Amino acid sequence: MAKLTAIQIKRLGPGMHGDGDGLYLAVGKTGGGEGKGEGSRSWVFRYRDNGRLRDMGLGSARDVPLADARRKVADLRRLRADGIDPLAAKRASENKRRAEAAKAIAFRTCAEGYIEAHKAGWRNEKHAAQWTATLATYAYPVFGELPVGAVDTGLVMQALGPIWAVKPETATRVRGRIESILDWATTSGHRHGENPARWKGHLANLLPNRSKVRKVEHHAALPFKDVPAFMETITGQPGVAAKLMAFTILTAARTGEALGARWSEIDMNAGTWTVPAERMKGGVEHRVPLSAPVLALLAGMRGLDGEFVFPGGRRGKPLSNMAMLVLLRRMERTDLTVHGFRSSFRDWASETTHFPSEVVEMALAHAIESKVEAAYRRGDLFAKRRKLMDAWAQFCGAAGE
Template identity: 35%
Template sequence: MMLNASQIKSLQPGAHADAGGLYLIVRDNGARRWAFRFTGTDGKRAQMEFATAGDKEGQLSLSEARDQARAYRLALKKDGIDPRHKKRIEDNASTTFAEHWNANYKAWCVGKHPDEEKAWQRSLRDVPSLHKLTLQEIDTTHVKKALEKIWHEKPITANRTRGRIEKVLDAAKVERLRTGDNPASWRGNLKFVFTSARKLNKKKGHASVPYAKAPSLMAELNDDPTRVARCVEVGILTVARSQEIRLMEWTEIDFKKRTWLIPGEKMKIKEDAEQKPRDHLVPLTDQAIAIIKTMPRLGRYVFPSDHTVEHQPFFPNALTNCIKRAGFDATMHGIRTSFRNWGADNEKHNFRREVLEFCLAHRVGDEAERSYWTSDMIKRRRIAMEAWANFVKPPD
């Protein structure tokens, strides 16, 4: 038998059924709450209290409670939305995209590269049109509009931003702050409205120096008295990536073993998400150690910038500009290309391909092969690095 309005205030403690899963819960202390009983998407029976019963502000009358219960039934039947999720979304309906992004991104950056937080901040600045939208109202049209302004200008960066938007919205769904498909997903969604970022980014490789001219570059750098020149020299001798050599720390160097251990979080290549990033051990040649020992220990970094008040590493463009001042059009990454070509053409040593790839901290082989191949080939790599050092910077 359905309830009537006069019973709402007079019924004794207990659970009193109305219709369509709506119940009035009366507690011993007199509190009266509306509840909705239903069979969830997992097949289990559940009950959810959703409002206080009454006619005052902030309370729901019998007719209003019936309307709300009807909305829960329709959402469950038509869209498969659990009423508990729907209620949480309604309770947090004012949470904006920017608020949820700022509340979570720092936790996602823990254990990653020091610049990861800045990358997330830049991504948020790139999509201002999403900032004030609530999590539930964002759809594919909103995401497309936000990304199309930067997709052709900087496709790789735009795709990373898309991935971060997707992660934010996935997290919101897990936290029951939104429902439905992710409007930022690529497969079966944005793939049909945007050209692949990789296709848009097809271009020539990083500017490199013909390896025959590498000794001339080192000679020019030797005449440059600045710290950044020393940083570039050691970067060339170790064929390290720009971010790795810029962030080199004194604690990572073992002068007795003549090695430099780059922590996994600084490496470009990471292992699977469930595993920790792998460290990379770099053999140091006599030439590299001699340059490193000329650097004063001013703090954490071996090559701190001399253009900042605080102890900080150089910015990426500082190394490229140093090479340009030496009269060469190349990047640090391009120098790695020079090394790889030198190693491939070197008939005297006939280096194995795997040795050269390991020197560059590249993955070699498929997943099965890597699972059995645990050696870091440090002895073979030392031979290759010493030969490279003697080529680009012959001993006095």
């Protein structure tokens, strides 16, 4: 800072030195009393607003040269000439900045906040797990990591559109959950405007009413006898999507569960994939025995970076939930759905093996309808399910290493 002369600075009381036009140098004192040394030195703009004397700090004299301080004061005096209170304008700017920062909070973070705030009022922990599982399957892959303020009608439709006709009940629940989370985010100050997931007067104009959606009894499934030939075709397809489809078929997993598989869930030594409760449709942790062909497939994926077994194009993200659908289209197999291979597995087990029904149902992670049966079935029949999945892999013709 340039040295200040007596002409430039006029002493106005203890610690305040005037430079003119409302600019002051405020000098604090160190310990030891008057005259024992200087303390902090900072610039202050002093003005009156409605008769009230106000001081606005402009920064340390060490960091802000006199010329810069004078330029700042000139700008502030122009605001005063326009009838604007500089301190009020500064606070408004800070509030706007904080509001913008709040809007940058991700949808997933808001969803977690909503669930945490409401789960105490829900009947059981399973309900909270179901919320998390459906959001992780259908909403998070589309806009989970985006700022909640950026979620618009197009993104909501991208999440709901593919499942509205084939899974109307699930899609309706997902829509309602997204709407509730966005309402919570609005009330919490993380977003503003209309809710893009609302039904009446909005999505009702874009989607058919659930009661009018044609009921789909079964997902398009490949007859189990044709699965080996299909698996051979998949093996010849390039890309991560083909590997994901083979993994999904060989584990008889739901699409969302396979899509979000993380390396932290895989134990290659034990040959086990443990899907956490929050990623399961039923909200209960599920252990999947991995056959030799699946372990060989996973070993080949180890060279890819990231936490997800089947990473997408964006770093740190899983493969898109549309990837396998696009693959089926490329193969000219639009007559099939990936989920339908669970039906192929179920038919194969029922018609060609002697594995008990409860073993097959548990391999599919189906909920036990009978409360009495559920109370008695304490284990997960893991050893028997391992034999079942080994037999399935052998039938599919997948070769292990």
